[in-house]
Amino acid sequence: xxxxxxxxxxxxxxxxxxxxxxxxxxxxxxxxxxxxxxxxxxxxxxxxxxxxxxxxxxxxxxxxxxxxxxxxxxxx
Numbered sequence: 001x002x003x004x005x006x007x008x009x010x011x012x013x014x015x016x017x018x019x020x021x022x023x024x025x026x027x028x029x030x031x032x033x034x035x036x037x038x039x040x041x042x043x044x045x046x047x048x049x050x051x052x053x054x055x056x057x058x059x060x061x062x063x064x065x066x067x068x069x070x071x072x073x074x075x076x
C-alpha cells in the first residue's frame with residue numbers, strides 16, 4: 001500500500017508535469033527517468049525513489065528539488 005508521503009510527492013510531480021503540458025513520456029525524455037518509474041512515483045507506489053531521481057525530475061520540471069516535497073517539509 002502506498003505511503004501517504006510518497007503519494008504526496010507523486011501528486012506534486014504529476015501536478016507540475018501537467019502544468020507544463022507534458023506527458024509521462026515527454027518527462028522521461030527530458031529527465032532520463034523511465035516512464036515506468038514516473039508512473040510509479042505519481043501513483044505513490046515507487047519504493048526506491050532516490051534523491052538523484054528527484055533531482056532529475058525537478059530539473060526537467062523546471063523547479064528545484066525542494067518544490068517536489070510536501071509543504072510540511074519545507075519549513076524544517
